[in-house]
Amino acid sequence: MDYIDTLVVGAGCIGLAIAARLSEKHEVLLVETEKQFAMHTSSRNSEVIHAGIYYPTDSLKATLCVLGKALLYEYCRRRKIPYAQLGKVLVAVNASETSSLNALVAQATLNGVEDLAFLSRQQLSHYAPDIKTHQGVLSPSTGIIDSHQFMLSLLAQLEQHQGSLVCQTQVTHIDVTNDGFIVTLNSQSETMQLRCRQLINAAGHGAQPLAHSIMGLNAATIPEQFFCRGVYFRYHGQHPFKHLIYPMPEAHGLGVHATLDLNGQLKFGPDTEFIDSLDYHLDETRQYAFVEAIRRYWPNLDASKLLPDYTGVRPKLSQSGFQDFVIQSRKDHAVPGLVNLYGIESPGLTASLAIAEYVERALED
Ligand SMILES: Cc1cc2nc3c(=O)[nH]c(=O)nc-3n(C[C@H](O)[C@H](O)[C@H](O)COP(=O)(O)OP(=O)(O)OC[C@H]3O[C@@H](n4cnc5c(N)ncnc54)[C@H](O)[C@@H]3O)c2cc1C
Missing domain, CATH: 3.50.50.60 (FAD/NAD(P)-binding domain)
Known part of the structure; x- marks a missing residue:
């Protein structure tokens, strides 16, 4: 043998x-x-290089994300892997979301992510043009990678x-x-x-x-294992974004956020749906919920330019918390x-x- x-x-x-x-x-x-x-x-x-904002203090997700981010940027530089440290804007769309935003900034600091910065009105129109914001925070260490x-x-x-x-x-x-x-x-x-x-x-x-x-x-x-599917829709058209835009997170994911690929193409997602087994089917009817979720922070979205793209399935260990x-x-x-x-x-x-x-x-x- x-x-x-x-x-x-x-x-x-x-x-x-x-x-x-x-x-x-x-x-x-x-x-x-x-x-x-x-x-x-x-x-x-x-394909986002996450900063390490969301996870409880001293969790593996927090410590391995913050360390992994530094190792990954260094690896990309050394081995010439395409990446871009674009930064992302965390957006509270109304006054009631500001406490969630403040809590995220506090948690990030506890995790060793100390570079988050509250943006002024003027900075917001630069970093998140056309976005409806009550308050916004920039995470400069967030990026994207050619995985x-x-x-x-x-x-x-x-x-x-x-x-x-x-x-x-x-x-x-x-x-x-x-x-x-x-x-x-x-x-x-x-x-x-x-x-x-x-x-x-x-x-x-x-x-x-x-x-x-x-x-x-x-x-x-x-x-025990659970499967949580997330759908992506791609935006086929001109858009004003140069940075990633994230609304406040929801129960099992980070909310329907806007990310860019290395060619500047904009996509939205993933949403969250628990399913019984590994299944990458893309339910196009989810587009209605996407339009609603995106318009909360980008009211000028042209829904006709939003087309189904792909799905991914999160390997979850729990359906709550x-x-x-x-x-x-x-x-x-x-x-x-x-x-x-x-x-x-x-x-x-x-x-x-x-x-x-x-x-x-x-x-x-
Ligand atoms: C929708 C979504 C969005 C995400 N976005 C991000 C992000 O932006 N940034 C980030 O950092 N992370 C993100 N993640 C997480 C990241 O994608 C995963 O953590 C990572 O890809 C997991 O990799 P893996 O190697 O564990 O699993 P996989 O990529 O699934 O690899 C496991 C492999 O094992 C093989 N396999 C299974 N059983 C056997 C067997 N018995 N014998 C041989 N081979 C076997 C499978 O075929 C598979 O290829 C996201 C995840 C999802 C679902």
Whole structure:
């Protein structure tokens, strides 16, 4: 039976970042069910480099987002990944939303994001032209990234260190042994087995099913999974924006916000809808709710220019309240050499390089 030191399951941005990092010291194989990397959440997001504003103090989301943001900007500069630190404007549209805005600024400060700035009327007309605001705050460290180029670079880094990515290969079963794992893989209807010492479960929506297939892992440690779909609509037309515009957050997401891609194209979303299983269907009738949500802060929206774009599905661990990333290692589940990552929703892309560092340390615990 073939042996590899470290097996990483799932080639989204999280698995790629972990595999690239671990390959500096270990022999690494990254396996992916789909035909190529990033066919799921990692190619169905907003591509925003988040500042780290929204999350409770000392949560993994807060600490790994703030650290990850710094690592990601540095990585983009060093490896020439296209990105733009555009900044975003947080908008309170009326007096009753100002307390939410003030609370966000206070939380950001607690998280170490100390550069938020209240904007004057004059500054607001510059940073958020045509936007209805009662009060606005600029987050200068928010940006956008070409996430595909970022992931290609992580793959190149993995391969430079003699690691490899194998696609069309699904991990179907894992036995825990005295000195590691025996992993059963299915590759284009062929079944094979592999031994490894360390195993990282970065399978995104597949993380819980994969964990349940690990014989020897206490099933009580595996959190329940939920799917929360978000739709995007693209704006096909001229617009006045050069910065991202975010209304006050809502229960399960950041509100229908306006983001730009690196070509300056404007899109809106994602909204939130809990669904029963992984399903990327785009319900075009959601456009009515989008128009209403956008007009709260951009009354001059030309609704005829808003066209359906794509959807993404958040890997949620709860249907209510804040839920942190869950990254479990030996101290949590008693299996040496195993790390399971659950609920890596936003800001997972921003945090990916910091998550990789965290996983490396967790393996040493
Ligand atoms: C709508 C939306 C918007 C977002 N916007 C942002 C944003 O602007 N900024 C930000 O920082 N974050 C954002 N995020 C979060 C970010 O996209 C995710 O945190 C990140 O992409 C998760 O990556 P992943 O590698 O964990 O998962 P995935 O990209 O889903 O990768 C997991 C991979 O595992 C594979 N797999 C599953 N099971 C198996 C198996 N048994 N064997 C082999 N392979 C398997 C899957 O095929 C998949 O390719 C957003 C998320 C969503 C849903």
